[in-house]
Amino acid sequence: MSIFSPYFKRRKDQEISFVTIEHSHTPWLRLRADVNAQLQFQDYEVLLYEDRLKVVDSKGIILLNILKEFIQDVTLRSSVGGVALYIRTDDHEQEIARCTIPYIDTYRAAMSSIEQWLQHPAERDNDGEELRAVHGGTCSKCGATLRPGQSSCLKCKSKMFQLTRVLRYCRPYQNQMLVMLGILIVSVFVDLAPPYMTSLIIDEVSSSQGKAEILLWMIVTLALIQVASTGMQILRGFLGIRIGSKLIGDIRKDMFHSLMELSMRFFDKRQVSQFIGRINHDTNDLRDFLSEGMIQFVTQSLTAVFILAMLLHLNWQLTLMILLPTPLLIMGMMWFWPKVRTLWYAQWQSSISIQNRIGEALQGIRVIKAFAQEWNEKLHFDKANDQLVQRNISIQNMWLSITPLFSLFTALCGVFIWYAGGRYVLSNQMTIGTLSAYIAYLSMFFGPMKWFVQSMSWVNRALGASERIMEVIEAPIDVADGPNAVHLPSIKGEIRFQNVHYGYEKDRQVLHDIDLTIRPGEMIGLVGHSGAGKSTMVNLMLRFYDPDSGNIFIDGHHLKDIKQEDLRKHIGVVLQETFLFDGTIAQNIAFGCPDAEPEQIIHAARIANAHDFICRLPDGYDTKVGERGHRLSGGEKQRIAIARAVLLNPPILILDEATASVDTETERQIQEAIQRLIQGRTTIAIAHRLSTLKNADRIVVMEKGRVVEMGTHQQLYERRDHYYRLVESQKQNRDTTMEVG
Amino acid sequence: MKHITYMNRVKPYLIRFFRSKDGTLHAEADGKWYGPVKLIRTFPFSMPEQHISVRLENGDELMMIPHLSQLDEGSRSEALEELARCYMLPSITKIVSISRKGWDWSWVVHTSYGMKTFKMDNLHDNMYQVTSMSWVITDQEGRRYELSGVEDMDKVSQAQFKKIK
Ligand SMILES: Nc1ncnc2c1ncn2[C@@H]1O[C@H](COP(=O)(O)OP(=O)(O)O)[C@@H](O)[C@H]1O
Ligand SMILES: [Mg+2]
Numbered sequence: 074m075s076i077f078s079p080y081f082k083r084r085k086d087q088e089i090s091f092v093t094i095e096h097s098h099t100p101w102l103r104l105r106a107d108v109n110a111q112l113q114f115q116d117y118e119v120l121l122y123e124d125r126l127k128v129v130d131s132k133g134i135i136l137l138n139i140l141k142e143f144i145q146d147v148t149l150r151s152s153v154g155g156v157a158l159y160i161r162t163d164d165h166e167q168e169i170a171r172c173t174i175p176y177i178d179t180y181r182a183a184m185s186s187i188e189q190w191l192q193h194p195a196e197r198d199n200d201g202e203e204l205r206a207v208h209g210g211t212c213s214k215c216g217a218t219l220r221p222g223q224s225s226c227l228k229c230k231s232k233m234f235q236l237t238r239v240l241r242y243c244r245p246y247q248n249q250m251l252v253m254l255g256i257l258i259v260s261v262f263v264d265l266a267p268p269y270m271t272s273l274i275i276d277e278v279s280s281s282q283g284k285a286e287i288l289l290w291m292i293v294t295l296a297l298i299q300v301a302s303t304g305m306q307i308l309r310g311f312l313g314i315r316i317g318s319k320l321i322g323d324i325r326k327d328m329f330h331s332l333m334e335l336s337m338r339f340f341d342k343r344q345v346s347q348f349i350g351r352i353n354h355d356t357n358d359l360r361d362f363l364s365e366g367m368i369q370f371v372t373q374s375l376t377a378v379f380i381l382a383m384l385l386h387l388n389w390q391l392t393l394m395i396l397l398p399t400p401l402l403i404m405g406m407m408w409f410w411p412k413v414r415t416l417w418y419a420q421w422q423s424s425i426s427i428q429n430r431i432g433e434a435l436q437g438i439r440v441i442k443a444f445a446q447e448w449n450e451k452l453h454f455d456k457a458n459d460q461l462v463q464r465n466i467s468i469q470n471m472w473l474s475i476t477p478l479f480s481l482f483t484a485l486c487g488v489f490i491w492y493a494g495g496r497y498v499l500s501n502q503m504t505i506g507t508l509s510a511y512i513a514y515l516s517m518f519f520g521p522m523k524w525f526v527q528s529m530s531w532v533n534r535a536l537g538a539s540e541r542i543m544e545v546i547e548a549p550i551d552v553a554d555g556p557n558a559v560h561l562p563s564i565k566g567e568i569r570f571q572n573v574h575y576g577y578e579k580d581r582q583v584l585h586d587i588d589l590t591i592r593p594g595e596m597i598g599l600v601g602h603s604g605a606g607k608s609t610m611v612n613l614m615l616r617f618y619d620p621d622s623g624n625i626f627i628d629g630h631h632l633k634d635i636k637q638e639d640l641r642k643h644i645g646v647v648l649q650e651t652f653l654f655d656g657t658i659a660q661n662i663a664f665g666c667p668d669a670e671p672e673q674i675i676h677a678a679r680i681a682n683a684h685d686f687i688c689r690l691p692d693g694y695d696t697k698v699g700e701r702g703h704r705l706s707g708g709e710k711q712r713i714a715i716a717r718a719v720l721l722n723p724p725i726l727i728l729d730e731a732t733a734s735v736d737t738e739t740e741r742q743i744q745e746a747i748q749r750l751i752q753g754r755t756t757i758a759i760a761h762r763l764s765t766l767k768n769a770d771r772i773v774v775m776e777k778g779r780v781v782e783m784g785t786h787q788q789l790y791e792r793r794d795h796y797y798r799l800v801e802s803q804k805q806n807r808d809t810t811m812e813v814g
Numbered sequence: 815m816k817h818i819t820y821m822n823r824v825k826p827y828l829i830r831f832f833r834s835k836d837g838t839l840h841a842e843a844d845g846k847w848y849g850p851v852k853l854i855r856t857f858p859f860s861m862p863e864q865h866i867s868v869r870l871e872n873g874d875e876l877m878m879i880p881h882l883s884q885l886d887e888g889s890r891s892e893a894l895e896e897l898a899r900c901y902m903l904p905s906i907t908k909i910v911s912i913s914r915k916g917w918d919w920s921w922v923v924h925t926s927y928g929m930k931t932f933k934m935d936n937l938h939d940n941m942y943q944v945t946s947m948s949w950v951i952t953d954q955e956g957r958r959y960e961l962s963g964v965e966d967m968d969k970v971s972q973a974q975f976k977k978i979k
């Protein structure tokens with residue numbers, strides 16, 4: 074096996090596959106690229122052979138062919154939106170490949186083997202067993218490039234089944250829905266009877282030998298039919314509401330549950346306020362479709378077919394004449410369909426944007442008021458509101474023009490029938506009763522037709538809603554537990570970062586090659602300028618995100634192999650910004666372990682130095698802290714957060730700037746609390762004030778996403794490098810502040 | 815901080831750019847040579863040719879150029895060339911079609927990088943409005959495109975865009 078193999082093996086599940094080399098005419102590495110040197114989209118490949126490098130376009134034409142010995146150096150340059158590969162020959166740099174975001178990972182992964190290839194003597198002994206071609210993973214069905222962590226194309230998996238997936242929510246109500254369908258079918262027949270009966274009555278009355286007795290029976294039957302029809306309508310309504318409400322409840326539940334499971338990446342990319350409304354809105358749009366719509370569809374179709382049969386039975390010549398324009402109607406509907414869909418989508422987008430506006434304005438209300446920007450918010454809102462109004466109008470307008478047109482069409486049909494039918498009656502080919510029944514059925518026939526036309530609107534609305542619901546319910550969880558994830562009831566607390574690279578965006582790496590082992594029980598101080606990547610390290614440790622490459626282990630277990638709930642149970646976090654939930658102080662302290670005893674809560678608060686200030690509050694531990702704990706000061710909130718962590722009693726503790734925003738006295742108290750808290754735990758403390766980290770076993774200094782120094786305070790200070798400079802600059806700051814006041 | 819030079823807005827720019835022998839960009843300002851230098855667009859979407867930050871390899875800012883037009887012709891084209899390589903953000907010049915294909919939105923567009931067909935999961939998460947008439951569009955694979963000035967495009971583009979916005 075080659076020296077590269079372990080590297081590629083580890084990434085095999087992700088994006089890299091190998092090709093076993095047969096002879097040296099086969100490239101050992103292929104890199105696809107999609108932008109040429111003139112900055113135009115073009116597909117081509119960089120091929121690396123044992124002795125040379127070639128660039129070949131999609132037709133196989135060689136664009137570049139360079140022997141390895143002429144290549145002095147290879148570099149990968151990142152730019153916004155992509156990377157470019159440069160080689161240096163004859164002290165001159167030359168761009169040989171450029172590609173967009175989907176290829177970046179592959180290039181980064183390939184760089185180390187390219188560098189090794191370059192350093193390797195040209196006559197490498199090749200036993201034909203080595204790697205390896207590299208290309209981005211693609212979906213086997215549709216050829217789309219896969220997103221990180223995705224093993225198969227989600228689109229392909231769910232494209233066809235999205236609607237059936239929504240339909241599966243009907244399954245628990247299968248029986249009730251079948252009953253409803255039964256009732257509907259019966260009522261179709263029942264509703265169809267009256268015109269026929271009436272025609273019989275008319276003919277009976279108008280004929281010379283009409284009998285009063287028969288007439289009476291006919292009338293009674295007609296009345297009974299009407300009663301039965303009403304009864305069934307009521308029953309149908311009850312069932313419909315019952316099924317609909319329950320169905321929607323189920324979907325709403327699933328939507329919220331999925332939302333809770335989704336990764337941080339999902340939320341990073343979206344305005345979160347939208348989900349408040351979406352859960353309600355979209356499910357409601359779907360309700361009518363699922364509970365009533367489908368059944369209506371069946372019955373309306375049935376009705377249409379029966380009426381048509383009846384019309385044909387009464388007079389087939391007339392019926393065929395009426396049916397002539399039907400294809401036109403269908404074509405019109407098909408032309409309309411996508412328009413309706415887009416209109417509804419646009420309308421939905423506007424309503425979401427209104428929601429986002431409201432959500433954001435309310436979340437930021439303090440800032441808005443502080444900067445006196447209410448007018449600006451109002452302006453933005455009005456704009457969004459106007460747009461929604463416009464879109465509502467355009468949707469309604471469409472129906473406004475369609476409905477009268479449809480009525481005109483039916484009226485014209487009626488007129489035509491009066492004329493044509495009248496002639497049949499005059500020539501005694503048809504009775505008056507039959508003609509009146511015919512006309513009644515015809516107008517009934519337009520009922521389902523009208524329903525189909527109108528259903529376009531809400532079917533499209535429901536389809537859109539179901540898509541968006543599934544977008545949440547079926548969103549890929551990109552930090553899913555590995556297939557072999559295990560429960561870890563207890564851990565010692567060893568943390569190891571191994572060659573970790575990470576970037577929130579593909580074209581901008583935030584962490585570079587982090588290698589760090591933290592022993593159980595050790596206290597690590599993580600320092601560095603703001604933006605150095607300290608919090609990102611924490612995010613990776615908590616598995617809010619997965620590294621782009623490299624691994625993180627806890628107690629030797631790969632993070633992916635630990636159930637996430639277990640992982641987070643073992644890690645206590647105190648962040649700079651504390652979120653307090655709507656509830657009492659006690660409930661907020663017990664957030665991580667809801668069944669804690671009051672004694673435990675008080676004990677935790679004591680350790681966190683919070684007990685005293687809580688006792689000073691009139692409502693004590695029962696004090697209600699609003700949505701964001703507006704009623705507590707920064708330091709108080711902080712101490713509640715620490716109490717939370719104490720109560721959780723985790724073997725690993727992370728303090729991310731836990732004392733950044735408080736005064737010195739409060740900081741001393743918090744510091745004291747932290748000192749008690751870290752006993753016997755692996756602690757990672759990120760602090761702005763370096764003085765608070767003097768007791769750390771080791772200090773890790775980060776700069777621009779790299780670990781640049783590591784050691785005790787003493788060692789690092791004496792080294793007079795990065796850490797020294799950080800400490801000195803803080804000293805200076807303190808001196809100047811003292812001078813000032 | 816010592817590197818920052820505040821330039822007089824009236825006088826033409828005192829910085830000049832050169833391509834060195836190895837292909838990297840170098841600068842000369844106030845009789846001093848700097849190199850290699852990096853150029854950063856501070857407003858890549860709204861003002862791509864204005865407020866360009868010139869930085870040294872280590873990230874220190876050398877100066878801000880208010881507008882590239884203030885440079886001499888040679889420097890300006892070098893700067894534009896360099897920026898084009900650092901910002902791979904195709905801008906859409908013409909919209910051929912925007913349509914629903916199954917569950918995806920499919921766009922066929924002409925861009926500054928040539929013709930491109932791309933797909934998008936949905937419009938609501940992938941079109942980000944930068945200013946009142948400019949958008950950043952992200953395709954299914956994470957590429958970003960800039961779309962602005964639709965009102966100056968041809969009829970087809972406008973009609974296509976109007977369908978969705
Ligand atoms: N959610 C995010 N999405 C994109 N970029 C982020 C995100 N969070 C942080 N960053 C970027 O990552 C870099 C490191 O951030 P961070 O780890 O928070 O720094 P710090 O060392 O101050 O804690 C910063 O440049 C920041 O802009
Ligand atoms: Mg931070």
